[in-house]
Amino acid sequence: MTSSLQADPQRVGEVLYKTLRDRIISGELRPGTRLSVPALAEEFRVSRSPVRDAVIRLVQENLAAETMNRGAEVARISRAELVSLYEAREVLEGAVARLATEKYEAALRRSLLALLTEHRTVAEQGDFARHIELDAAFHREIRQAAKSPVLSRMLDGVQSRVLVAMRSTSLTGGMVQAVHDHQAIFEAIGSGDPEAAEEAARAHIHRLKELLRAAD
Amino acid sequence: MTSSLQADPQRVGEVLYKTLRDRIISGELRPGTRLSVPALAEEFRVSRSPVRDAVIRLVQENLAAETMNRGAEVARISRAELVSLYEAREVLEGAVARLATEKYEAALRRSLLALLTEHRTVAEQGDFARHIELDAAFHREIRQAAKSPVLSRMLDGVQSRVLVAMRSTSLTGGMVQAVHDHQAIFEAIGSGDPEAAEEAARAHIHRLKELLRAAD
DNA sequence: GCGTTCAACACTGCATGCAGATAGCGTCGA
DNA sequence: TCGACGCTATCTGCATGCAGTGTTGAACGC
Numbered sequence: 236m237t238s239s240l241q242a243d244p245q246r247v248g249e250v251l252y253k254t255l256r257d258r259i260i261s262g263e264l265r266p267g268t269r270l271s272v273p274a275l276a277e278e279f280r281v282s283r284s285p286v287r288d289a290v291i292r293l294v295q296e297n298l299a300a301e302t303m304n305r306g307a308e309v310a311r312i313s314r315a316e317l318v319s320l321y322e323a324r325e326v327l328e329g330a331v332a333r334l335a336t337e338k339y340e341a342a343l344r345r346s347l348l349a350l351l352t353e354h355r356t357v358a359e360q361g362d363f364a365r366h367i368e369l370d371a372a373f374h375r376e377i378r379q380a381a382k383s384p385v386l387s388r389m390l391d392g393v394q395s396r397v398l399v400a401m402r403s404t405s406l407t408g409g410m411v412q413a414v415h416d417h418q419a420i421f422e423a424i425g426s427g428d429p430e431a432a433e434e435a436a437r438a439h440i441h442r443l444k445e446l447l448r449a450a451d
Numbered sequence: 452m453t454s455s456l457q458a459d460p461q462r463v464g465e466v467l468y469k470t471l472r473d474r475i476i477s478g479e480l481r482p483g484t485r486l487s488v489p490a491l492a493e494e495f496r497v498s499r500s501p502v503r504d505a506v507i508r509l510v511q512e513n514l515a516a517e518t519m520n521r522g523a524e525v526a527r528i529s530r531a532e533l534v535s536l537y538e539a540r541e542v543l544e545g546a547v548a549r550l551a552t553e554k555y556e557a558a559l560r561r562s563l564l565a566l567l568t569e570h571r572t573v574a575e576q577g578d579f580a581r582h583i584e585l586d587a588a589f590h591r592e593i594r595q596a597a598k599s600p601v602l603s604r605m606l607d608g609v610q611s612r613v614l615v616a617m618r619s620t621s622l623t624g625g626m627v628q629a630v631h632d633h634q635a636i637f638e639a640i641g642s643g644d645p646e647a648a649e650e651a652a653r654a655h656i657h658r659l660k661e662l663l664r665a666a667d
Numbered sequence: 668g669c670g671t672t673c674a675a676c677a678c679t680g681c682a683t684g685c686a687g688a689t690a691g692c693g694t695c696g697a
Numbered sequence: 698t699c700g701a702c703g704c705t706a707t708c709t710g711c712a713t714g715c716a717g718t719g720t721t722g723a724a725c726g727c
Contacts, residue, residue: 271709287710
């Protein structure tokens, strides 16, 4: 096997899965793009087996969709499904915010504060790309602090599909407003009140969900 | 291809996936059981390819776990992970109860009432197996009424893993208490108050989660 | 009797062959 | 000009080959 990817420690199929996943999430592979197994095998200079394995996994987590005897393509995420994703995200973000507060450690406060400080500057400067990164990082920090593997995994899945879907829409929740919401979540977590933290996180996502609904 | 399964309309790998999934959930395949691809291929009289596909999907949804170069085995779900599953389930069941209430239709009330009536009888008679079925059916009915594909799928995944984990524990929430909780959820949904429905559903799962925590 | 070494076995993971199905495209007829 | 038909290229999905690796168990030394 001669791979163009230098990942010996891992399985080829695993590397392919992560690579394709990244390309879908980053938008390099747009929704509707056919995931032809032979074509991908040739591109990566591997056989079709590990490619097939990777595609199966992408389909299993709804980042790709397949038709009988027609193979898979990058998932097209409808507006209705995006709303559904946000319905899930609302309660999941609420849950991790609550758990992170219950298991509060000083390190969380420090990292959130650092992210928030930079985010405020970035939002005022209008750097949209960096805003997206910091927004994701803020939520990721909280869900890692919640130490709930099941919730984390679910949110990862939701988040990746949201990113795919968002690329098809021009909608944004507003960078400054996002910083404002995050500030409220940060304060609620810092105050040690799990209920308040859950409520703040839910309100944040709920607001975005309603924006999506209204944009129909 | 000569399959012992009479499913021509579907792919062999799809049928195998569902079959193995059922066997894991039903307990026929116990946690820790090796999922040897050649052995399963021979058992089902198919080649290793579709078996491999099925196992990959089981691993992807955490019903099986694999080690490098050692293949997969049926997932062993720890007590800690079971608690994590219930943390997720708590908010997810809350969310679908709220959505089902918002989208309330008369058919839901009828089906829930029918289930509840039988469940009450069954609980008093102490029929544990039927209790499990009715409990699952009650929650399934609500999440279908919520019409949120993302939430439904997540709950399906949680539920299947909970069933696997529960088989390893002697813990039960109490049949009569379950009926009591379900009655409260039913009434909250019927009253048309989404907040109350969410709270009732969360309280139900929360109680079970605390039982699990206490049983350490 | 007990720990160590080694050899046979079984399986994983990647590669590849192949029949059937599908889509795309050009040809033909009207 | 336009639509129906059929052909070809490509792909999917299942089968199978094979090298490398982990495991098991038996022979061996102590």
